[in-house]
Amino acid sequence: MEDLYNSIMQQEVDAALLICALVVSLIVAFFHYMIFTGLYKINLGNFFFAVYPLLLVVLYFIQPQFMLIGIGGLFVLTFPMVLLGIIIIAPALGIRERVNYQNKQQELARITNKNAQYLKPAKKKNWIWELLKSLFFIACFFGSFAVLGFFGPILLIVLTAIIGKKRSGSSLMKLQKSLPTSKIRSVAMGLAEIQGKIIIDEALTSRVKCKRCAGYYYLIQEISHDDDGKEQLSTIHTDFLYNPFFLEDETGRIKVIPDKLQLLHFSEYSYRSNGKKYTEYVLEEDDKLYLMIGKASIENNKPVFVYDENKRILSITPTTAVEKHDQAMYYLSKARPYIIAFLLWAAFILSSDIRVTSSGVSVSPHRYLNKNFGIFKNNKSEKEEQVINDNSDEAIYAEPVEN
Amino acid sequence: MENLLALLIVVALVVALVGGAIAIYNRLVFLNNNTDKAFANIDVLLKQRADEIPNLIEVVKQHTGFEQSVLEKLTKLRTDFLNATQSDEKVAIANETAGALKTVFAVSENYPELQSSQAFNNLQNRVSGIEDAIADRRELFNETVALYNTGIQEFPNVIFAGMLRYNKRNFLQITEQEKVYNGVKF
Numbered sequence A: 001m002e003d004l005y006n007s008i009m010q011q012e013v014d015a016a017l018l019i020c021a022l023v024v025s026l027i028v029a030f031f032h033y034m035i036f037t038g039l040y041k042i043n044l045g046n047f048f049f050a051v052y053p054l055l056l057v058v059l060y061f062i063q064p065q066f067m068l069i070g071i072g073g074l075f076v077l078t079f080p081m082v083l084l085g086i087i088i089i090a091p092a093l094g095i096r097e098r099v100n101y102q103n104k105q106q107e108l109a110r111i112t113n114k115n116a117q118y119l120k121p122a123k124k125k126n127w128i129w130e131l132l133k134s135l136f137f138i139a140c141f142f143g144s145f146a147v148l149g150f151f152g153p154i155l156l157i158v159l160t161a162i163i164g165k166k167r168s169g170s171s172l173m174k175l176q177k178s179l180p181t182s183k184i185r186s187v188a189m190g191l192a193e194i195q196g197k198i199i200i201d202e203a204l205t206s207r208v209k210c211k212r213c214a215g216y217y218y219l220i221q222e223i224s225h226d227d228d229g230k231e232q233l234s235t236i237h238t239d240f241l242y243n244p245f246f247l248e249d250e251t252g253r254i255k256v257i258p259d260k261l262q263l264l265h266f267s268e269y270s271y272r273s274n275g276k277k278y279t280e281y282v283l284e285e286d287d288k289l290y291l292m293i294g295k296a297s298i299e300n301n302k303p304v305f306v307y308d309e310n311k312r313i314l315s316i317t318p319t320t321a322v323e324k325h326d327q328a329m330y331y332l333s334k335a336r337p338y339i340i341a342f343l344l345w346a347a348f349i350l351s352s353d354i355r356v357t358s359s360g361v362s363v364s365p366h367r368y369l370n371k372n373f374g375i376f377k378n379n380k381s382e383k384e385e386q387v388i389n390d391n392s393d394e395a396i397y398a399e400p401v402e403n
Numbered sequence B: 001m002e003n004l005l006a007l008l009i010v011v012a013l014v015v016a017l018v019g020g021a022i023a024i025y026n027r028l029v030f031l032n033n034n035t036d037k038a039f040a041n042i043d044v045l046l047k048q049r050a051d052e053i054p055n056l057i058e059v060v061k062q063h064t065g066f067e068q069s070v071l072e073k074l075t076k077l078r079t080d081f082l083n084a085t086q087s088d089e090k091v092a093i094a095n096e097t098a099g100a101l102k103t104v105f106a107v108s109e110n111y112p113e114l115q116s117s118q119a120f121n122n123l124q125n126r127v128s129g130i131e132d133a134i135a136d137r138r139e140l141f142n143e144t145v146a147l148y149n150t151g152i153q154e155f156p157n158v159i160f161a162g163m164l165r166y167n168k169r170n171f172l173q174i175t176e177q178e179k180v181y182n183g184v185k186f
Helices: A002-009 A015-038 A048-062 A064-112 A127-148 A151-167 A171-175 A319-350 A367-372 A382-390 B002-061 B068-083 B087-110 B112-116 B118-153 B157-163
Strands: A190-200 A212-225 A231-242 A245-249 A252-256 A268-273 A276-284 A290-299 A302-306 A315-318 A353-357 A360-364
Touching (some): A002 A064, A015 A048, A064 A127, A171 A315, A190 A212, A190 A252, A231 A276, A252 A290, A315 A319, B002 B068, B002 B118, B002 B157, B068 B087, B087 B118, B112 B118
Antiparallel strands (some): A190 A290, A212 A231, A212 A276, A268 A276, A290 A302, A353 A360
């Protein structure tokens, strides 16, 4: 470092070099401007292009050679700025923007909803927490790769899939697997699952198709396109209105009080106009069978079906959607052990040290497993290992893991 | 650094396993409690039916000549049911009560005055409705038991079921007494 400093200080710096340095500083300023505005989302004024040349001129008058250190420093600074921007700043800003957008949408949906009192208060996300979670995942991804080779990231993905699987799916789909379907005439008080046809009590008219219905969920979305031309929809208005209705099976009917009712997998009716998409989901009286999970209760000495505060559920879905879901889950559950076994085996092979020599094929597990776990420990001494490496000209194919 | 990362992976693995274990435990507890609830829901209807017996006896008594022994048997069965504590005992008495009630309604066809009584008809409809509901809930109980039995026998649930000492439960089946049809006795 000292040698570099000394050699720079011995350089002769004249006015021509200063002009060249000023031109280069403008190019560097242009790159930095792009980094600041593109990655860091900091809008710099045009005066920024004057900062670097001015700095170099000042350095030149202090000591001409300082100008060389200055231009070199500015050029080298570009790389850490880009790395920092790509790895930390841009993802952080992206997450912050997304979280703020989601919070605004939730708030908008709550405010514009006529039945807002039935909605759960929107839980605001914290963008710093979201960023930390993302960074933790990235660290685990690269960390697992460093420790276990290919085996690590695949193990991580499998684990994420297992944990994610528990969170996916609605309460209705999970509960319907554990709850038998009650006949409506004999439905017992408390959490229950019933099945039947929708019978309208007081009819409403839906917003898009003007259908006679017991209720509807209506939303307006603004259509926009991203840089790649991919369509994006952002919800600008949601609205729902449900009247009490009946669910009827072959044994009787029960009145459904639709406060906090959730519609799942209903057919969508929509149209587009003036850059907006208008969509509705309708509770209509048709020949379809619907499955409901909620709480059977008594109101005015008559049984009613209401929102279950304990399980936080009053959901309705077409029976066909449940059948499709169960069928998909059945095939997935059959395939899951084979997929996991295949991934683990593939990861083990990819992360192992495979050598094909004239004496045969040798497979030794990854160095970490080799070092830390008894069952993988290699009995060969380091000396023997060295001999094998020395004879590696015999190897037809060798893909050693970093040693 | 490698040890730290290995520790993180082990922690992630443990979290996944513990999360899975909690989910299985919760599902098994839900299934177990739901089975108890399904049986208790039958009990509620049996109690409702037992509560209708004094009203029925009161209405029938007003019509002289009705077989006293049938009514006495019904009263005794009601008392026995309300005093019974064991599930099996309750089920047995309830089945006997169902037979006795059928007899009362069959015999009532011989008494046109009783048949034309509004109060009697209301009671008959009510008891009949409860009987239908009991049949539905027996069916529901059997479905609940089927889900529970399947739940505790699936892998890896079977390990937790063993630890929780959750055993297979029996379905409500038609008893030998119910299978025998003795005809209506007068």
